[in-house]
Amino acid sequence: MTVGLVIVSHSSKIAEGVVELAGQMAPNVLIVPAGGTADSPPRIGTSLEKVQKGLVEADQGDGVVVLTDLGSAVMTAEMTLEFLAQDARSRIRLPRAALVEGAVAAAVRAQSGGTVDEVAAEAEAAVVSIDPESLEPFVSHGAAAPGIPVPADKPRGTPVRGAWTIRNKMGLHARPAAVIARALTDLDAEVTINGVDGKSVMLLMSLALGAGSELQAEATGPQARAAIDYIGREVEDGFGEL
Known part of the structure; x- marks a missing residue:
């Protein structure tokens, strides 16, 4: 089982779209939309009832992370939590x-x-920018999500490096970014790709x-070579799209 997600938006279409997008990256994760009011068809707004149903559906035993769009969606989610047992x-x-x-x-x-x-921490730490220079503080100084301490630097060891030319037409888009980030997360190695954290799907995108x-x-660490070899295979294979 995995942690489930509930997407709370003022718009049912936005909630459903976010579920569709995130689901492409994580086919085994239960992601439930809770957008719009409880009317049929739903209007713009939020629904306590929809959020409650979403939490029940998404909670498969490993917990639930709730993502919201605007302030009143946060209030609706917080109110829903107040009605739950401890x-x-x-x-x-x-x-x-x-x-x-x-x-x-x-x-x-x-x-x-x-x-x-x-x-939850990964959600809070997600950063995307179309301006590469604005990424520098997050890449170079290891910013963490609010309340999450930045770990002390570990001995780096001898780095293993590789460079390849991207061959597939769409490049490093959302799906391959997610695949690479997931695979690298399972390896005991610190990996950067073009200067950003290779385990962050948002930074890769x-x-x-x-x-x-x-x-x-x-890459550095005990499985640095495995990480570099894996990335090389994926790039040379066009991320499975050739």
């Missing part, structure tokens, strides 16, 4: 995270077997590496 409430997290970026990052972490706290771009990877 045992059920203790398995639910309501992180402060961007809806789309947080949902994708959380889904990928849940797919790789993360705990409810790890999935922010690179916008298209066909013909050079992908450069560096």
